[in-house]
Amino acid sequence: MNKAVFLDRDGVINIDKGYVHLVDDFEYVEGVFEACLTLKEMGYMIVVVTNQSGIARGMYSEDDFHHLTEWMDWNFADKGVELDGIYYCPHHAEKGLGDYKQDCDCRKPKPGMLNSAAEFLEIDMSQSIMVGDKADDMRAAKAAGIPTAILVKTGKVVDEAGVKEATIVLDSIADVPTYIADL
Structure with missing residues (x-):
């Protein structure tokens, strides 16, 4: 069996500018590559698990997401x-359009993406x-x-719910390897 670090995307890997789907809008969090290499x-293993409700809302397509993801993967x-x-979830139970409007098991806080990756x-x-950068990730x-859920401050405003659910709050992904080494 393998061990993995699961990473949310927006707010952990890249600066969350809201529904990021274009290469030109994608800005990496400082230290992300070095942290992941360590x-x-x-x-x-490094596994990305990301809610992408912008697809459900019709703001961008799954093809747009895949194009950006391929570029990110190459980086x-x-x-x-x-x-x-x-792994990504393109659904939203309330704001989704058409087939994307569904209460799925993959949208965090549900564990579907993580369980699929584990299997x-x-x-x-x-x-x-x-x-992750919010309570739903935790x-x-x-x-x-x-057992270990790390909340980073590089994404959404850290709120009490997130802090309560987290094992620890760190400044960014750059601090994760040092924290893990001390576990």
């Missing part, structure tokens, strides 16, 4: 970081870590049986 060296590869999995990539959730980790 995590890989520590024996963790990581160019820095020596192989992303082991990228496909043979991940031991008890040895894994979630890094709740998804708990629901999936991930």
Whole structure:
């Protein structure tokens, strides 16, 4: 069984500018590549799990998302970081349009994306870590049986609900490897 660090995208990997779907609007959080490289060296898989309600809302297409994701994946590869999995939820129960309007099991705080990754990539959730920027990321980790949920300050405004659900609050993903090394 493998261990993994699950990463939310917007607010953890990149600056959350709201419904980011274009390469020109994608700005990496400082230190993300170095942190991920160190995590890989520590024996963790890197798995991205991201809610993408902008697809559900008709703001951009799944093709737009895939184009940006492929570009992001290549950026990581160019820095020596192989992303082991990228999972996304294109649904929204209230604001979705057409087939995207559904109460699915993949939208965080539900654990569907994490559980799918665990099954496909043979991940031991008890040895894994979630890094996110909001309470729903922390709740998804708990629901999936991930004991360590790290809330970072580079995304949404850190609120009391997020702090309450988190194992620890760190400034950014750049601080994650040092924290994990001390566990």
